[in-house]
Amino acid sequence: MAASATREKIVSSADQLFYERGFEVTSFADVAEMVGISRGNFYYHFKTKDEILDAVIARRIKDRDEMLGRWIDGDQTPKQSVASFIRILEMNNKKIRSSGCPVGTLFSELAKLNHPGRPAARGLFDLFRVWLRRRFEEMGRHRDADALAMHILARSQGAATLANAYPDEPFLETEVAQMLAWLDAVADQQDQTQQDT
């Protein structure tokens, strides 16, 4: 098989295992078994475990970046774009209930491990943060765009954590509705400000 195809399989399998079981707990053998290759072959593609982590993070960033790009394509208003972000929680409902947020839980683990990959993992947060900030700026919220972005990021994280803790309750749906209501209020405030000036 072409090396690039095997490499891609390794990274996608590692991505899934890191998410479902955690980075430290997932071994070379686990990933190799899931891909269906030998541990020796594995080493041909990745010299160290940290290299796989880098590749997984890069893959997640690329994936999310493309997703965010799709949400500003076409004629969507900034508010509609932010609403799409909020609905990630619903979209990934099942996964979040069983494993939490892929961004938040990975960072938490790397923080505890004092792992050198921490800044790269923070890059995932930055991606969403900057994208959200831009949307709020487009809504006219130049002064507090970053604070609004951080606020909604935090609420998403909290919702994911509690949905993970209480997977049998319809908490995620309730929280998404409240966040969308919050978004409505923010957009209305913006309208008022425009009327004032």
Add this chain to the structure above:
Amino acid sequence: MAASATREKIVSSADQLFYERGFEVTSFADVAEMVGISRGNFYYHFKTKDEILDAVIARRIKDRDEMLGRWIDGDQTPKQSVASFIRILEMNNKKIRSSGCPVGTLFSELAKLNHPGRPAARGLFDLFRVWLRRRFEEMGRHRDADALAMHILARSQGAATLANAYPDEPFLETEVAQMLAWLDAVADQQDQTQQDT
């Protein structure tokens, strides 16, 4: 030394290490070294690693339960009590920035490990949830007390996660202020409701 004293030292050291480094990553040797006893002695007090985890969770529950109890002692209003809860984030500012929330990160890890201690760890969430629910009920919010409790729990979790990701920014302070403002609004709504009836 009395067995109970050694045991207590083990549990408190394990508590700290599980919080700062994670449960799975912390070894018997790590805890024993921190306590200053031999690994063999360790086994006299705890047969398995899961037993230590149970003891750590029980310790955290006891600790938080006493803390919550102090916050309803005396003549504090329910609103003041909830405000005390919100200010945990400020109180543990430093620790949260470096290791996140002790409740949320432990549960996340156990969830990924599919660890049998998961329900016990959820008990920590339950403790706060029920306590907060009671406070909102005392504020007259009988209908949505649980939803309000879950909401503020989620926001605390989210704030802790982002503060961990961005430890150099004054995010926690901002978020606490917003949560206190939210609490004001909730209390006001309650006052209005009382006026209506």
Add this chain to the structure above:
DNA sequence: GTGATTCTAGGTCATTTGTCCTAATTTTGG
């Protein structure tokens, strides 16, 4: 004080881990 109980130290054991090596196999270029 002495015998019994509680506590501690240090070691063993099989298993798993990340890392690394080498030989075989597959694919590719001319």
Add this chain to the structure above:
DNA sequence: CCAAAATTAGGACAAATGACCTAGAATCAC
């Protein structure tokens, strides 16, 4: 079709892990 390059398999290795055992030291009851 064949040599060179790319890819793979399988094993070796030291270190670390959770679990377990036994003998000695400290403490207590009487």
